[in-house]
Amino acid sequence: MTTVQEAPPQQGSALSDSLVVTWRNLKRIPRIPELAIFAILQSVMFVLLFAFVFGGAIPLPGGGNYREFLMPGIFAQTLAFAAATTAIGMTDDMAKGLIDRFRSLPMSRSAFLTGRTVSDVVYNLGILIVLMLSGLAVGWRVHEGLARFLAGVGLTLLFAYAMSWVGVWLGMLVPTVEVAQQVAFTAIFPLTFLSNAFVPLQTLPGWLQPVADWNPVSAITAALRELWGNPNPFVTNSFPSEHPILMTLIWTALFIAIFAPLGVRRYRATSR
Amino acid sequence: MSSTAGGSTPAITAEGLTKLYKSRSGEVRALDGLDLVVDEGTVLALLGPNGAGKTTTVRILATLLRPDAGRATVLGYDVVSDAQRLRRVIGLSGQYAAVDENLTGRENLWMFGRLYQVNSPTARARADELLDQFDLSDAGDRPVKTYSGGMRRRLDLASALIGHPRLLFLDEPTTGLDPRSRIGMWEVIRSLVRQGSTLLLTTQYLEEADALANTIAVVDAGKIIARGTADELKSSVGGERVEVVVHDPAQLGAALRLVSDCCLTEATVDEHTRRLTAPAAGGAQQLVAVIRALDDAGIVIDDVGLRRPTLDDVFLSLTGHAAEEREAEAAASEPVAAGRTA
Numbered sequence: 001m002t003t004v005q006e007a008p009p010q011q012g013s014a015l016s017d018s019l020v021v022t023w024r025n026l027k028r029i030p031r032i033p034e035l036a037i038f039a040i041l042q043s044v045m046f047v048l049l050f051a052f053v054f055g056g057a058i059p060l061p062g063g064g065n066y067r068e069f070l071m072p073g074i075f076a077q078t079l080a081f082a083a084a085t086t087a088i089g090m091t092d093d094m095a096k097g098l099i100d101r102f103r104s105l106p107m108s109r110s111a112f113l114t115g116r117t118v119s120d121v122v123y124n125l126g127i128l129i130v131l132m133l134s135g136l137a138v139g140w141r142v143h144e145g146l147a148r149f150l151a152g153v154g155l156t157l158l159f160a161y162a163m164s165w166v167g168v169w170l171g172m173l174v175p176t177v178e179v180a181q182q183v184a185f186t187a188i189f190p191l192t193f194l195s196n197a198f199v200p201l202q203t204l205p206g207w208l209q210p211v212a213d214w215n216p217v218s219a220i221t222a223a224l225r226e227l228w229g230n231p232n233p234f235v236t237n238s239f240p241s242e243h244p245i246l247m248t249l250i251w252t253a254l255f256i257a258i259f260a261p262l263g264v265r266r267y268r269a270t271s272r
Numbered sequence: 273m274s275s276t277a278g279g280s281t282p283a284i285t286a287e288g289l290t291k292l293y294k295s296r297s298g299e300v301r302a303l304d305g306l307d308l309v310v311d312e313g314t315v316l317a318l319l320g321p322n323g324a325g326k327t328t329t330v331r332i333l334a335t336l337l338r339p340d341a342g343r344a345t346v347l348g349y350d351v352v353s354d355a356q357r358l359r360r361v362i363g364l365s366g367q368y369a370a371v372d373e374n375l376t377g378r379e380n381l382w383m384f385g386r387l388y389q390v391n392s393p394t395a396r397a398r399a400d401e402l403l404d405q406f407d408l409s410d411a412g413d414r415p416v417k418t419y420s421g422g423m424r425r426r427l428d429l430a431s432a433l434i435g436h437p438r439l440l441f442l443d444e445p446t447t448g449l450d451p452r453s454r455i456g457m458w459e460v461i462r463s464l465v466r467q468g469s470t471l472l473l474t475t476q477y478l479e480e481a482d483a484l485a486n487t488i489a490v491v492d493a494g495k496i497i498a499r500g501t502a503d504e505l506k507s508s509v510g511g512e513r514v515e516v517v518v519h520d521p522a523q524l525g526a527a528l529r530l531v532s533d534c535c536l537t538e539a540t541v542d543e544h545t546r547r548l549t550a551p552a553a554g555g556a557q558q559l560v561a562v563i564r565a566l567d568d569a570g571i572v573i574d575d576v577g578l579r580r581p582t583l584d585d586v587f588l589s590l591t592g593h594a595a596e597e598r599e600a601e602a603a604a605s606e607p608v609a610a611g612r613t614a
């Protein structure tokens with residue numbers, strides 16, 4: 001038909017296909033800047049609300065600066081919402097029929113989802129950086145050196161990546177972007193508040209404490225506090241409280257192990 | 273339908289395709305044992321009313337949906353077990369344009385090219401070529417959200433062509449296009465056919481099937497209920513008819529008697545349009561006889577002519593429900609002038 005030679009189509013390469021999808025998802029961020037701007041504003045608002053409104057009313061057992069205590073919680077909360085970001089992106093592509101085009105192409109079967117989760121991690125890294133700057137502005141500091149700081153950042157992104165896989169699966173279950181938004185927020189808000197993100201576990205009613213203790217958001221929050229030398233009050237002699245980093249790794253591995261295959265299966269079977 | 277006798281192997285064979293959709297309100301049998309054969313290098317139009325199962329058929333053949341029963345092969349690949357290999361040789365332009373609104377036209381084409389496993393420079397060159405071919409060069413660097421419906425549709429078709437597919441599925445390629453864009457799209461499709469692509473397109477527009485396809489398969493309620501060339505389908509509902517539009521409604525009764533006598537069959541009357549229709553077994557001679565008889569009786573006629581059955585007639589008589597309704601809502605096509613279609 002043309003002068004371009006007919007290259008024999010090769011096996012879809014998972015890596016290069018994922019990169020193309022990642023590229024595509026990142027391209028759209030500056031083209032709908034409102035999305036990123038409001039995501040950042042929302043988190044900055046949380047920083048300000050908790051630092052200035054509630055902060056004074058929440059004493060930390062064993063003392064310590066509330067704002068230093070707060071910031072890891074804010075990071076954890078924001079990145080838990082990675083699930084919502086991803087779910088909304090997935091539902092949007094489904095609703096617009098774009099997924100059909102991707103599914104009709106000879107590309108690697110998981111690349112569309114890998115590309116989505118990877119680009120969302122990049123997006124979340126951007127948001128994390130802005131949040132850290134606003135944290136610095138209200139008095140949050142890292143006390144344990146560069147290596148442990150970077151370890152904390154890496155752990156946060158890993159957590160975001162795992163949450164994105166939950167979002168992938170969720171995004172394909174629901175019919176519209178509005179529903180995706182509702183479902184994700186309804187699920188994630190309690191997850192972030194039934195945790196040690198904003199208040200020390202000790203202030204929760206006794207029966208709630210183990211729930212909050214085993215909450216993955218608590219794990220990542222406590223892990224960051226431990227890594228960065230921020231106040232990390234815990235009393236319970238429980239496994240999650242004593243091994244928050246290990247616990248975060250377990251949770252993220254579990255999420256990815258469960259939701260990545262579920263998501264890929266759903267993607268292959270999806271028929272909307 | 274399973275026989276492949278007659279030389280070349282068919283590009284598409286489907287046998288007994290069945291698809292059930294389960295929903296809260298029960299089950300919908302979207303396909304009910306659909307059989308189909310399309311020869312390589314030909315154009316087949318799936319023609320059918322809303323909900324007939326056209327999109328479902330296309331989605332199964334394009335590997336997006338698994339049939340609940342039956343089997344299909346496309347270009348020799350089984351659509352279920354060989355799906356991934358099949359995807360390398362087909363292109364799909366679905367019923368609704370599936371392009372990324374936030375990317376430019378050029379970026380969309382490059383991306384789909386890459387995912388079609390074309391290397392980056394080739395994909396870039398191919399994108400330029402397609403933008404040119406589809407008259408989108410000027411808009412190529414604008415985000416697609418600024419495109420009109422027709423431009424999106426063209427970009428969607430271009431995206432389907434990015435990997436030089438041997439077989440192309442087009443689901444209602446001109447729905448929502450204005451008459452000019454529709455003719456433009458027809459031109460594009462015709463040029464693809466000239467280059468030897470095999471094409472399966474669905475349409476609700478009878479004249480579109482007539483204009484583009486070698487073979488028309490009429491689908492209704494999940495089955496193929498008729499198949500043939502446009503001419504074959506037309507002759508299946510009978511031969512030519514004579515049509516007369518009487519000027520004065522008061523003369524309608526007299527005209528009816530005369531026409532019925534001439535044609536040896538009771539003519540049908542449409543009081544509203546004052547139109548009489550009767551089978552004209554004798555062709556032009558019969559027409560002359562009718563005109564003479566009416567003229568002798570002093571009946572003034574506005575219009576008269578010999579008319580072959582249109583695909584509309586075929587469609588109506590086959591599917592048994594009103595094609596007019598759909599036509600009316602689908603497009604503001606000009607009213608059919610009786611007798612003009614000689």
Ligand SMILES: Nc1ncnc2c1ncn2[C@@H]1O[C@H](COP(=O)(O)OP(=O)(O)OP(=O)(O)O)[C@@H](O)[C@H]1O
Pocket residue numbers: 271272293294295300301302320321322323324325326327328329367476
């Ligand atoms: N995802 C779905 N869930 C439930 N029912 C469906 C689904 N998709 C299609 N159907 C039903 O299956 C039948 C066939 O639908 P299909 O989309 O194939 O028709 P179509 O011929 O393409 O119609 P149209 O001309 O309106 O595009 C319809 O009754 C439709 O309601």
Ligand SMILES: [Mg+2]
Pocket residue numbers: 326327328367443
């Ligand atoms: Mg359809």
